[in-house]
Amino acid sequence: MGRVTERRKVIRIRDGAVSTRPDTLVAEEPLEIRLDGxxxxxxxxxxxxDFALAAGFLVSEGVLGRADELQNIVYCAGATVDGSNSYNVVDVRTAPGVVVPDITLERNVYTTSSCGLCGKASLDAVRTTARWSIDDTQGGTxxxxxxxPGLLASLPDRLRAAQRVFDRTGGxxxxxxxxxxxxxxxxxxxVxxxxxxxxxxxxxxxxGTLPLSRTVLLVSGRASFELAQKAVMAGIPVxxxxxxxSSLAVDLAAETGLTLVGFLRGSNMNVYAGEHRVTLRATAAQG
Structure with missing residues (x-):
């Protein structure tokens, strides 16, 4: 299996002084996800x-929603020149009777480490494939x-304190x-x-804990449409x-009932949608 970090030699310049030293970098490798071969x-x-990544990807694609719909996930034997297992190719096998949505069958997609799926379908695709409604404004059990807000403000520091590999790589x-x-x-x-x-x-x-209906998902960078989609597909309300x-992330949040918070830094934050889940006591400023 691939390593999470790798060592490389770097030339370090500090206040004009030049030195050579090894540096720890985060590893980046391609992973091919196969569905039923x-x-x-x-x-x-x-x-x-890798198995969790592949399973989560298929949740966001509307293929999987319950543990019993997943038969198994394996690394692919014979995917290398010498016929050995490739730890960069996984095959997800669905249980008998699982129907794969057309939006998955009709395309072969390339994703990157930064932007998620390229050329993703519109908001309609998420609306029609989401298994769980996160819109709780209409009442419910x-x-x-x-x-x-103070609890939300505390979450980035808790996330940062738990980032073990980031401490070694910064990447x-x-x-x-x-x-x-x-x-x-x-x-x-x-990455x-x-x-x-x-x-x-x-x-x-x-x-077997989907939907994640009473949880908060915090991400360390921006909130793209892809991430909002993944939250909705997993039943995450915040x-x-x-x-x-992004503008499309805000549109998706508003349409599905997702609470979307951005620029969560210190005690400051912007609530872009789903504000009914955030306790707001101060009078809104005019302007």
Whole structure:
């Protein structure tokens, strides 16, 4: 299996002084995801949690939603020149009777470590394939998740404190799941934010805990449409990011009932959608 970090020689310049030293870098390798033996997607990822990544990816594609729909995931034998197992190719086998949505069957996609799926379909694809509704404004058996701004403000420091590989490399994104009380449930790191989220969601699928209906997803960078989609598909009601959201992410959040928080830095934040889940006491400023 590939290594999470690798060592490379660098020339270091500090205050005019030049030295040579080894540096620890985050590893990045391609992962091909096959579905029932057929190539589906290639992503650039940090090795580790590959099975969870593949499972989470298929949750976001609307293929999987329950642990019993997943038969198994294996590394592919014979995928290398010498016929040995390739740890950069995984095959996801669905259980008998699982129907694969047309949006997955009709395309072979390439993903990158930074942007997720390229040329992703419109908001309609998410609306028609999402298994769980996160729109709790119409009433229901359980009260909506309610979050104090102070609790949200505390989450980035908790995420950063748990980033073990980042401390060694400075080059990884992270995604973390928290309870509505702020308890850290899980954290995953990867060169790509969307990969880190897939690893979280895939682990939840394997453990039978989907939908993640009373959790908060925090990501270490911006909130793209891809990440909002993954939150909705996993039944996560709150997505928070330390940087900016995209316009399409805000549109998706508003349409599906997702609470979307951006620029979560210190005690400051912007709530772009789903504000009913955030306890707001101050009078809104005019302007």
């Amino acid at each position: 057929k190539p589906l997607a290639i992503t650039m990822r940090t090795p580790g949690d 359980a009260p909506p998740v309610r979050l104090e 990884l994104h992270a995604a973390a799941l928290f309870t509505e009380e702020g308890e850290l449930l899980d954290i995953r790191e990867d 790509g934010r969307h990969n880190a989220v897939d690893k979280l969601v895939g682990r939840a699928l394997q453990e 997505l928070a990011a330390v940087s900016a959201p």
